[in-house]
Amino acid sequence: MTQPRQSTASVVAPLLACHGLTMRFGGLLALDALDLSVASGEILGLIGPNGSGKTTFFNVLTGLYRPSAGRVEFGGRDIIGASPQQVCRAGIARTFQRSRLCLPLTVFDNVMIGNHLRLDHRVSFNVLRRGALRRQYDECVEAARSLAATFNPRLSSRLFEAAAALDMIDRRRVEICRALVNAPRLLLLDEPSAGMTRGETRELMDDILQIRAARGELTIVIIEHEMNVIERMTERCVVLNYGEKIAEGPFRVVASDPAVQEAYLGQAVAEA
Amino acid sequence: MRVPLEADVRAPARASDLPVAALGIAAVAAWLWAFLVTDRVAILGALLAVAAIAFVLAQRSAVAKRYGLALARRPRMGVAFAAIGVLAVAAALHDQPYPLLMLCTVMLFVVACIGLDIQTGYCGIVNFAGAAFFGTGAYTAAVLAKQGVPHLFGIVCGAIVAALVGSLLILPVLRTRGYYAALVTIAFGILFSTFLEVNNALGGPQGLKLPGIDLFGWRFNRDVDIGGASASFYVNYVVLALALALGAYVFSRRVDRSWIGLTFDAVRLDETAAAAFGIGIARAKIIAFTLGNFLCGLAGAVYAMMQGFIAPNNFTFGESLILVSILILGGIGNPLGIVPAALIIIVVPQKLQFIQEYRFLLYGILVVLILLFRPEGLLPRPVRRYFPAPR
């Protein structure tokens, strides 16, 4: 099933296209003239040793860093230099490597942070028109409940508990709900397996695939160290090393690439 | 680990609980009356002990929780009870100006602290210049009253000018975070009182005199005659301060229990994540900072007209720290906690004159102890409930 996807990718204009993307921190070259494109509906794996620039790539895409050079087009629009807000509005949502839920807030509140762009934020509306706010609120509760239920029916019954009360896998689920509630076109997952057991990871990946099947056109870029996750989830992956793309293609092909093996092995030797 | 919900569904609350809850309010009012009226150290100590015991029991007992819930589900009823309670206390104290003055002062400080809570507790903007914004309102009201501007207009102007002065600081506040933002407000707080000291046009260290409030011919500083019984003119101010305190409370509650409150929380807890989800950090901070300074200025303007006299040493950096102490003692982010905290911090030193001189020291120690041993304050902030749970 990987083959036909790849062929469509080459015909249709890509959803996300980066050209010569470069990010410099002082003397450190975190991204080195990266060319990368993601087709609409694709799941792309982004792998590479620690410090190879994967998270930096996400941070540049989402407007947290301004790249030193290069172009990024998303859905045909240039999003270089856009603020995080504008990137979000364009339809890119993400999760973070380390959990960034607001732990004192409820599950519902956390999901609604992701729904920010659809909520009415006028002071007069929120303070004076409580009836209208109530209607919007009720709709949101319904939306959050059904979204949470696609992951786990138990989660949807814990909507009004503080996120701090959840275990790791449920927190991850909430984070993904928060990223999905606004129906983005591109979802960036930064190491979703971090801090979870293999069984939990498998469960979470099943959930993601299920949601994607239900949603249809959802494009995903996933950073992972768990290679079996990459193998199972992605049709194509890109390998970064020192900010440079050193290989690209289906996981099986990439994994046997000598340059990739050296990049990982080199690091393993350095760590030993 | 289970975080307590404000309207915990496990305890059934019934409409028939309301009369009992009203009784509770009556008890609190009676306590407040005694607290304001006593001038004996032993009685004051006993009252504080009773309050402490009642507080601990109420936190443990399911019955108290149920009555609390009955009120939480009818927020308007709660506000009405509070208003009736304060008015009853004011009626009982009608011929004692000094306790009435204290009651007003507490309520006006509640307004200012609610403003600071919107900034610090909700949105995470540290503001150590609360007294400066309070003072901006006060001085604006004083200057305008001297020019013969109608008092209501002068008071509203006080609030607006405080918000405007705040907007001068908005750029530094937006560009800095954490310690740096704190430094900016500290510098402004000290700058403000130093400026007042050296500026002769504003009375210098001697300060300014103000007339009592005159609202469309209703002269606040004239004793009130109600059906033959004469009452101190401070009753007027109690009514006004009560209206402002309840208004500020309802307003801050509504702000908190809305998408705006959620946005503030997101900005406070994680700016980076908030921005990634499209939240406008600057807009949220501007709204919170402006609303907070507006409330501080409003309280300051009324306070100035009630006192009839203001001087720079009412608005020093130390006073700003007192406002923050009230916030920390009450429980940051919970406007309800501000009320008992303001009562303790403002009234106790007035009662115990020998403490008065030591109050900055004692508050400093109090806050240090709270931060070390109970950083969530008297009434910790509950998780958000946008609307009262169904009855």
Added chain:
Amino acid sequence: MDPGVLAQYAFNGLMLGVIYAMVAVGFTLFFGVLDVIQFAHGDVVMAGAFVALATYLALHGLGVAVPGLVVIVVACAAALAMALLGALIARYLVLPLRAAPAFNTLLITLMLGSILRELVRLFYPNGSNPQPFPRLLPTASVNLGNFTLRLDTTILLVVGLATIFVVNLVVRRTRLGLAIRAVAQDSETARVMGIDFQRIVLVTFAIGSALAGIAGVVYGLYYNEVNFDIGLLLGVIGFSAAVVGGLGSIYGAIIGGFLFAALQTIGSVALPVSSAYNNVFAFAVVIILMTWKPTGLIAEPTSERV
């Protein structure tokens, strides 16, 4: 303007700069090891000055009047007392709040500053009024036109610079300094390497606070007057100086201190308003500088880990 007068201003500015730099170095050291701002640091300077004053009065009461000896004993007393105070602050107020939000540390040190001010105001005899500080240094002077070079201020300038130099040397050249820099670089790794984290933090706070104590003595000897509320201004300016120079860098703190003194001196000379507005001007400069360069002129090359 007359060159003599100008030189006088420049010299006074240098003197101010040394005091600010001494305070700023403390801020920068604390921030280095703990990522914490100790907002009571300015009041530690004030407390140091009062300890020195009390020591002097005690010595005076005992009849000790050897000028050189008195000044050394007084300075040592202030430095030691403040070193102890600094270590206590770190141990009982700052370290216990490491896991709490930064706001709590900020508040607890701010309140500590308030406590120190009030303790002096309430319990030092007649503490609410400015106290005369004795002239303990030889007051010989040389007149060069309108410029008066006084021996005592020259000594203060040299001693102040020397103290900063010594602290810098300790941090750069000794084993202890190596440990401090290791903790500042990465406290986790330092701990794994067998460095006693808490001890290093306490020692760093002791060093920074001792420096503040000496700054208090220099302040007293220079102005011949100390007041319970001088710490507020010194703290705010010291912190700003450290920020302007880039928090965590000792050289930056020194540069920041002198830069601030220069600004203040220029302000008092060039501004057309009365000198009563000096402090208003100083605080306004703090606010403007923070707005202009929110993390300092020499920005720290950090990027938030996302």
